Amino acid sequence: MTGMRDPLAIARGLGSAKDGVNHWWMQRVTAVALLVLAPWFIYFAVSLIGADQYSVRAAIANPLNATLLVSFMIAMCWHARLGLQVVVEDYVHGWMEWALQILIKFAYAIAAIASIIAIGRIVFSA
Amino acid sequence: MAARQRPLSPHLQVYKPLITTTLSIIHRATGVVNAIGALLVATWLIFVASDSGYYEWCQQILSSWYGKLALFAFSASLIYHLLNGIRHLLWDIGWGMENATVIKTGYLVVLLATGLTGLLWFVALRGGAL
Numbered sequence: 725m726t727g728m729r730d731p732l733a734i735a736r737g738l739g740s741a742k743d744g745v746n747h748w749w750m751q752r753v754t755a756v757a758l759l760v761l762a763p764w765f766i767y768f769a770v771s772l773i774g775a776d777q778y779s780v781r782a783a784i785a786n787p788l789n790a791t792l793l794v795s796f797m798i799a800m801c802w803h804a805r806l807g808l809q810v811v812v813e814d815y816v817h818g819w820m821e822w823a824l825q826i827l828i829k830f831a832y833a834i835a836a837i838a839s840i841i842a843i844g845r846i847v848f849s850a
Numbered sequence: 851m852a853a854r855q856r857p858l859s860p861h862l863q864v865y866k867p868l869i870t871t872t873l874s875i876i877h878r879a880t881g882v883v884n885a886i887g888a889l890l891v892a893t894w895l896i897f898v899a900s901d902s903g904y905y906e907w908c909q910q911i912l913s914s915w916y917g918k919l920a921l922f923a924f925s926a927s928l929i930y931h932l933l934n935g936i937r938h939l940l941w942d943i944g945w946g947m948e949n950a951t952v953i954k955t956g957y958l959v960v961l962l963a964t965g966l967t968g969l970l971w972f973v974a975l976r977g978g979a980l
Binding site: 752755756758759762763766770773774777780781784793797800801804807808811831832835836838839841842843845846 | 896898935974
């Protein structure tokens with residue numbers, strides 16, 4: 725098998741970055757996680773309606789809730805990052821495209837890290 | 851070298867909207883809304899954890915009419931994307947790809963999303979007690 729690719733394309737190193745399958749798969753894996761975590765989060769949020777700051781902290785400090793909340797925030801930020809990447813690939817082009825792609829990666833990494841630190845502070849100071 | 855203008859494929863608006871295409875577009879739009887919501891949830895968590903007094907400010911916004919409207923939009927978007935996401939995952943394992951089934955599950959998602967969002971807000975506006 726010599727392959728179907730243009731020899732010039734091979735010489736230039738063009739073609740698939742072999743990253744597509746992982747993107748597709750992680751989008752599904754995070755989706756399955758969110759199938760469980762998102763309904764739990766909605767239930768948890770509704771149970772906190774009208775609660776003051778200390779009651780909210782006490783609820784989050786519960787080890788099971790803290791675990792689920794950290795998992796939810798990681799899964800959602802990851803899933804959002806993967807999804808927004810595709811939306812930007814489809815509609816934004818030129819320098820704006822790569823600037824937005826980097827901004828999205830940073831924004832969702834920071835959102836996940838900040839959530840973990842916030843939940844950690846609540847758990848360990850409760 | 852300036853890029854040569856290539857012919858474009860027909861745009862979205864020349865096609866008659868169908869249940870399949872409409873739900874697909876809504877899936878993407880709600881995905882973007884949920885992504886923005888994720889950043890807001892992270893911000894809310896920081897306010898809950900900090901002693902800055904921003905939590906009260908946050909509560910004031912969330913209990914105002916525009917705060918409730920934003921929460922309603924976020925919850926409806928989350929519920930729709932979740933239900934339609936199940937449809938996508940089933941397609942991924944090869945289930946329900948027949949045209950008639952795709953149309954049926956599409957309407958089912960709209961029905962369930964409307965019902966569950968309504969139920970959620972019925973509970974929420976009664977004060978959150980289940």
